[in-house]
Amino acid sequence: MEILIPIIISVVCFIIGYFVRLKTAESKIGSAENQAKNILIDAEKESESKKKEILLEAKEEIHRLRDEAEREIKERRNDVQRTEKRILNKEEQLDRRSNNLEKKEESISNKLKAVEEKNKKAEEILSQRISELERISGYTSDEAKEILLEELKNDITQESALLIKEFEAKTKEESHKIAMDILAKTIQRCAPEYVSEHTVTAVSLPNDEMKGRIIGREGRNIRAIEALTGVDLIIDDTPEAVVLSSFDPVRREIARIALEKLILDGRIHPSRIEEMIEKAKREVDISIKEAGESAVFELGILNIHPEIVKMLGKLKYRTSYGQDVLRHSIEVAYIAAMLAEEIGADVKVAKRAGLLHDIGKAMDHEIQGAHVELGVEFLKRYKENKNVLHAVEAHHGDVEAKTIEAVLVQAADAVSAARPGARRETLESYIKRLEKLEEIANSFEGIDKSYAVQAGREVRIIVKPEDISEANIIVLARDVAKRIESEMEYPGQIKVNVIRETRHVDYAK
Numbered sequence: 472m473e474i475l476i477p478i479i480i481s482v483v484c485f486i487i488g489y490f491v492r493l494k495t496a497e498s499k500i501g502s503a504e505n506q507a508k509n510i511l512i513d514a515e516k517e518s519e520s521k522k523k524e525i526l527l528e529a530k531e532e533i534h535r536l537r538d539e540a541e542r543e544i545k546e547r548r549n550d551v552q553r554t555e556k557r558i559l560n561k562e563e564q565l566d567r568r569s570n571n572l573e574k575k576e577e578s579i580s581n582k583l584k585a586v587e588e589k590n591k592k593a594e595e596i597l598s599q600r601i602s603e604l605e606r607i608s609g610y611t612s613d614e615a616k617e618i619l620l621e622e623l624k625n626d627i628t629q630e631s632a633l634l635i636k637e638f639e640a641k642t643k644e645e646s647h648k649i650a651m652d653i654l655a656k657t658i659q660r661c662a663p664e665y666v667s668e669h670t671v672t673a674v675s676l677p678n679d680e681m682k683g684r685i686i687g688r689e690g691r692n693i694r695a696i697e698a699l700t701g702v703d704l705i706i707d708d709t710p711e712a713v714v715l716s717s718f719d720p721v722r723r724e725i726a727r728i729a730l731e732k733l734i735l736d737g738r739i740h741p742s743r744i745e746e747m748i749e750k751a752k753r754e755v756d757i758s759i760k761e762a763g764e765s766a767v768f769e770l771g772i773l774n775i776h777p778e779i780v781k782m783l784g785k786l787k788y789r790t791s792y793g794q795d796v797l798r799h800s801i802e803v804a805y806i807a808a809m810l811a812e813e814i815g816a817d818v819k820v821a822k823r824a825g826l827l828h829d830i831g832k833a834m835d836h837e838i839q840g841a842h843v844e845l846g847v848e849f850l851k852r853y854k855e856n857k858n859v860l861h862a863v864e865a866h867h868g869d870v871e872a873k874t875i876e877a878v879l880v881q882a883a884d885a886v887s888a889a890r891p892g893a894r895r896e897t898l899e900s901y902i903k904r905l906e907k908l909e910e911i912a913n914s915f916e917g918i919d920k921s922y923a924v925q926a927g928r929e930v931r932i933i934v935k936p937e938d939i940s941e942a943n944i945i946v947l948a949r950d951v952a953k954r955i956e957s958e959m960e961y962p963g964q965i966k967v968n969v970i971r972e973t974r975h976v977d978y979a980k
Contacts, residue, residue: 632942635949672715672723674730682706684739685713685730695741699748702726720788721759725751759784766797770804772823776853783826785833796833799887800826806883811876817858821876824862825883827855843869868956885964908965911954915947929966930955936973944969 605611676682686693686706693704701722705714713730717723728751733739736747763784767775786797804825811821831846847864862877864870872878905923908930912921917938922931932951934944948969955965 628946629940629942632945635945672727673709674713674715674727674734676711676713676734679711681734682713685733687739691741692739692744695744696726696730696748699745700726700729720790721755721785724788725755728754759787762787762797766801766826769801770822770826772804772819772826779827779830779850779853779855782830782833782849786829789832796829800829802887803828803880803883806886807876807879810879810883814875814879816875816879820856820858820862820874821879821883823856824859824866824876824880827859828863828866828880828884830863841869843867904959907959908955911958912951914954915951917947927965929968931968931970933970933972936971939971941971944971 684692685696685704687695693706696702697704700717701719702715702717702725704726705716707714715723715726715730717726725748729744729747732747732750733744736743760781761784763780763782766783767780783797783800786800787795789796804822807825808818808822810816811818827846827850829842829846830849831842831844834842834845834849843864843866847860850860850863858874858876861870861874862872862880865872865877866880866884868881872881904927908923908927909921912918912930912932917935918932919935920933923929924931930951932947934947939947948967951969952965952967955967959965
């Protein structure tokens with residue numbers, strides 16, 4: 472019994488506590504529900520206020536957009552109205568112009584009719600006058616025209632000859648002293664030496680036994696050398712010497728170096744020959760490059776493409792009438808630069824063009840074409856200065872010289888080539904040039920005799936005085952000079968000297 476009482480008390484306390492907690496929980500749930508309802512009410516109120524704000528903002532935006540649209544429409548309407556006004560004004564102007572044009576056309580047509588009527592009357596009067604003149608003179612109009620033209624031609628020929636003579640006299644008088652002074656100073660300042668090149672080169676041998684080793688068994692060594700170099704080996708009775716023959720100086724130089732190396736080495740067989748020739752080619756290439764660089768450095772010319780420098784170096788082994796073309800080009804550059812300095816022309820362009828004027832000769836052995844054309848095409852490929860290109864193109868008169876520097880390069884080229892000892896010619900080409908000069912001179916009418924003198928640098932023409940008048944000899948000299956320029960190639964210049972003399976013979980009895 473005593474044990475049940477505490478148990479019952481505990482159960483009763485538990486039940487009482489449970490109901491108390493249950494009541495507390497119900498009160499909390501009720502307060503939470505009230506709080507949730509309040510939150511929902513507040514949310515609804517807030518959403519209503521925001522909805523009203525959004526609607527108000529939307530209405531304001533719509534009102535703003537409507538105002539902008541109306542303003543834009545108004546502006547466009549104004550633009551359209553202005554455009555319509557301009558179009559109407561232009562239409563009115565066009566109408567006025569159209570009316571004016573119609574009036575002018577009508578006036579012009581009336582004037583044309585009047586002119587046509589006057590022309591008809593003038594033609595009738597002219598025809599009457601011509602008939603009257605033909606009747607009075609006894610000549611037809613064509614005959615009279617021929618007579619007048621012939622007289623006019625004679626007058627013009629005589630006057631032109633006198634004018635040419637007068638102009639030449641004045642020009643010579645004013646320029647001769649200056650030109651001679653400039654050229655004399657220039658030539659005195661530049662007079663390099665030249666060594667004439669030939670088409671053969673002699674190679675010394677230590678003894679005559681070496682000839683047999685060069686020929687080789689059944690000629691295999693000499694055939695290998697000739698095939699690899701393109702040079703002819705001449706082995707004859709000349710003691711201790713072999714002659715290399717070729718028109719290409721570069722190939723001849725390669726063959727000379729290779730042969731000297733083979734002789735020094737002593738081992739001469741096809742494989743060794745091929746090896747030495749390759750070494751010789753490399754040495755010649757280096758020599759060509761160094762020669763080009765040396766020329767450019769000597770003249771102080773900058774910004775030249777390496778390929779142009781290399782091509783310049785090849786001129787070291789090229790000759791023209793026995794003249795070393797590289798040294799000739801350097802001399803022309805010096806002379807052209809000094810002439811340009813004397814008269815105030817562009818020294819840099821003159822010097823550069825003088826150096827490059829014969830660069831086409833470095834390739835005319837390999838490519839068909841004139842050296843001027845080849846040189847111009849080569850320089851164009853490497854974007855050379857247009858004034859330099861023009862001077863190169865004009866240095867032989869293939870095109871007319873349009874710049875003072877081109878004229879200076881022509882003069883410098885002629886001075887360098889014509890200087891005594893600078894060039895040599897073969898007897899055959901010399902005789903052919905003399906014969907050609909006399910042939911050209913004799914081809915003109917009224918020529919009695921002609922003589923090529925001064926080593927082909929002057930042609931003297933004696934005319935028949937009864938066929939050629941004093942005035943016509945000036946025109947004849949010019950015609951002969953033009954013919955020589957167009958048909959012949961020659962270094963320097965050729966003087967055309969026309970002589971007319973009248974002799975009267977009488978006898979004292």
